[in-house]
Amino acid sequence: MSNVDHPNYYNQGKIEVIDIIEDQKLSFHLGNAVKYICRAGAKDPSKRIEDLEKAVWYINRFIRLLREAETE
DSSP states (O other): OOTTTOOGGGOSSSSOHHHHHHHHTOOHHHHHHHHHHHTTTTSOGGGHHHHHHHHHHHHHHHHHHHHHHHTO
16 A cells, blocks of 8 residues: 555545545535544554544534634
8 A cells, every 4th residue: 555645544444534525525624523533543542632632623613614604
């Protein structure tokens, strides 16, 4: 596998995360959240919590954008 488009930590299960994101037509923010959740700790086990915190950050940012759009 190529370290550019298919590093080992990209395939933890039977489906690659990018395929899920594209299939569900997720926004940038939600796609990144799913990516961080699915790959949490896979690249570096010591950063599992950090990866999950990044997912939360993307979700919270998306929620903020939705709320701002409601008030416009």
